Amino acid sequence: MQVLSVASEIYPLIKTGGLADVAGALPLALKPHGAATKTLLPGYPAVMSKIKDGVVRLSFADLFGSRADVLEVRHEGLDLLVLDAPVHFDRPGGPYVDSSGKDYPDNWRRFAALSLAAAEIAAGNMEGWRPDLVHLHDWQTGLVPAYMRYSGAPEPPSLLTIHNIAFQGRFEADVFPYLGLPPQAFDLDGIEYFGGIGFLKAGLQMSSAINTVSPSYAEEILTPEYGMGLEGLLQFRSADLTGIVNGIDAALWNPETDPKLKRNYAAATLKHRGENRKAVLDRFGLAEDGGPLFCVISRLTWQKGMDLLAEVLDELVALGARLAVLGSGDRELEEAFHAAAVRHPGRIGIVTGYDEPLSHLMQAGSDAILIPSRFEPCGLTQLYGLRYGCVPVVARTGGLNDTVIDANPAALAARTATGVSFGPVTADSLLRALRRTVRLHNDPKAWTQMQKQGMKSDVSWEGSAGLYADLYSSILSKKGA
Numbered sequence: 001m002q003v004l005s006v007a008s009e010i011y012p013l014i015k016t017g018g019l020a021d022v023a024g025a026l027p028l029a030l031k032p033h034g035a036a037t038k039t040l041l042p043g044y045p046a047v048m049s050k051i052k053d054g055v056v057r058l059s060f061a062d063l064f065g066s067r068a069d070v071l072e073v074r075h076e077g078l079d080l081l082v083l084d085a086p087v088h089f090d091r092p093g094g095p096y097v098d099s100s101g102k103d104y105p106d107n108w109r110r111f112a113a114l115s116l117a118a119a120e121i122a123a124g125n126m127e128g129w130r131p132d133l134v135h136l137h138d139w140q141t142g143l144v145p146a147y148m149r150y151s152g153a154p155e156p157p158s159l160l161t162i163h164n165i166a167f168q169g170r171f172e173a174d175v176f177p178y179l180g181l182p183p184q185a186f187d188l189d190g191i192e193y194f195g196g197i198g199f200l201k202a203g204l205q206m207s208s209a210i211n212t213v214s215p216s217y218a219e220e221i222l223t224p225e226y227g228m229g230l231e232g233l234l235q236f237r238s239a240d241l242t243g244i245v246n247g248i249d250a251a252l253w254n255p256e257t258d259p260k261l262k263r264n265y266a267a268a269t270l271k272h273r274g275e276n277r278k279a280v281l282d283r284f285g286l287a288e289d290g291g292p293l294f295c296v297i298s299r300l301t302w303q304k305g306m307d308l309l310a311e312v313l314d315e316l317v318a319l320g321a322r323l324a325v326l327g328s329g330d331r332e333l334e335e336a337f338h339a340a341a342v343r344h345p346g347r348i349g350i351v352t353g354y355d356e357p358l359s360h361l362m363q364a365g366s367d368a369i370l371i372p373s374r375f376e377p378c379g380l381t382q383l384y385g386l387r388y389g390c391v392p393v394v395a396r397t398g399g400l401n402d403t404v405i406d407a408n409p410a411a412l413a414a415r416t417a418t419g420v421s422f423g424p425v426t427a428d429s430l431l432r433a434l435r436r437t438v439r440l441h442n443d444p445k446a447w448t449q450m451q452k453q454g455m456k457s458d459v460s461w462e463g464s465a466g467l468y469a470d471l472y473s474s475i476l477s478k479k480g481a
C-alpha cells in the first residue's frame with residue numbers, strides 16, 4: 001500500500017508539538033504492515049538546512065505566488081517530499097508564527113499551497129508514483145480533500161487525523177476567491193464555516209474517514225464542550241470517526257539506552273534514577289530532602305491546566321514536594337511560576353524555553369509528572385513518563401484517560417495501577433490528587449510497584465500502527481466497495 005502523508009511538521013526536522021512526533025514515527029511503524037509512506041511537508045529553513053541531495057520530482061511555476069519544487073529525499077529512514085516554496089516557507093520564525101509570536105497573516109495561503117501540492121501528487125501528477133491513500137494531519141492539510149474533489153481527477157481515499165480540534169484554521173470569507181476553488185466550494189457542504197472559511201471543517205466534511213488520537217477524545221469531540229463548534233459535523237460523520245492512541249518512539253525514549261541521561265536504568269535498576277534526579281535538582285536549583293520531585297514538561301497554557309497548577313503551588317510546597325517546570329507559553333503563567341520560584345527557593349524551579357535533552361533527563365529523574373489538562377487529545381508526556389518510571393498524575397480526560405490506570409484501592413490491590421488520575425479538572429481536585437500522590441510516594445513499596453507497572457505498559461507504536469493499518473485497509477475496501 002502506498003501512502004501519501006501530509007503534515008506541517010515532522011520529527012526530527014521540525015517540531016512544535018505532538019503532531020510532529022506522530023508524523024515522524026508512524027511511517028516507520030507502518031512499514032512492517034506493508035504500508036510505504038512518503039510524507040509531504042513544507043520546506044521551512046530548519047528543514048531545508050538539514051536535507052541534502054533532494055531530487056526535484058514536481059515543479060510549480062507559480063504556486064500561490066511562489067515558484068515551488070517538490071524535493072524527494074530520504075532522511076533518517078523517512079521518505080520525504082519537501083515543498084520548497086520560498087515565498088511561503090523561507091522566513092524566520094516558527095512554522096505558524098513570526099519571530100514575535102504572531103500568526104503569519106498569510107497562513108491560509110501557505111497551507112493552501114501545501115494542500116494543493118498534495119492534491120497534485122495524489123492525482124498522480126508526480127511521475128512514477130501514485131498513492132493508494134492520503135493521510136492528512138490537522139487543519140493545515142484540511143483543504144487537500146477539497147482540492148482533490150473539485151479538480152475532477154480520480155480521487156484516492158483520505159484519512160484526516162485530528163491532533164487537536166482547538167486549532168481549526170479559520171479565515172475570513174474574503175480569502176476565498178484566492179484559493180483557486182470553484183464558487184460552489186463555498187458552501188455548507190464544502191469549506192464554508194460560520195460565514196468564513198474553515199480548513200479543518202473542510203477536511204472533516206470531505207475526507208473519506210476521520211480519526212483522532214485517542215478513543216476518549218473521539219467521544220468527547222461529539223459534545224459542545226470539546227467539539228468547539230465542529231460537534232454537529234462530527235456527529236453527522238460519527239460512523240466514520242474512530243480513535244487510536246499515539247505511540248512513542250521507543251528507541252528514542254528508552255531509559256536503558258537514552259544518551260541524554262546521566263545514568264541509564266531499567267525497571268530492575270530503578271535506584272540508578274537517583275543520579276538523574278540529582279542532575280534535575282541541580283539544574284533547577286532545588287534542594288534534596290526526601291519528598292517527591294514533581295515535574296512539568298509542557299506548553300504553559302489554559303488547555304494544559306497550568307493556571308490550576310499555579311493556584312496550588314504553595315500547597316504543593318507545604319506537602320513537602322518540589323517542582324521542576326520546563327515550558328513556555330502564556331506570559332502570565334510564566335510569571336506566576338517565576339514568582340512561585342522566588343517565593344519558594346529550593347522548592348520550585350522553572351526553566352523557560354524548549355529543551356528536548358532536558359525533557360528526557362526530567363522524565364528520568366523526577367518522581368512524577370503533572371498533567372492537569374482541561375482537554376488532551378492524546379498527550380505524549382504521560383507515555384514518556386510511564387516508560388521512564390516517572391509516575392503520571394493526570395486529569396481524567398482524552399488520551400490521559402485511555403493510557404493511565406488510576407491508583408484506586410482496587411487497582412493497587414490488583415497491582416495494575418500506573419498513575420494517579422483526577423476529575424473534575426479543578427484546582428481543588430488537582431490538590432486532592434497531589435495529596436494522594438504524596439501519600440503513595442511515602443509508601444516506597446506501592447510506589448515502586450506503580451513505577452514498574454507503568455514501565456510494562458505498551459506505549460510503543462507497534463500496537464497502534466496495527467490499528468492504523470487496519471483502518472487504512474477498511475478505508476480502501478469501503479472505497480472499492
Ligand code: ADP
Binds near residue numbers: 017299354356379381
Ligand atoms: P501538545 O502537542 O498538545 O503540546 P503533547 O503531550 O501531545 O502536547 O506533546 C508535547 C511534546 O512536546 C512532548 O514530546 C513533550 O515532551 C514536548 N515538550 C513540550 N514542552 C516542551 C519543552 N518546553 N521542552 C522540551 N519538550 C517539550
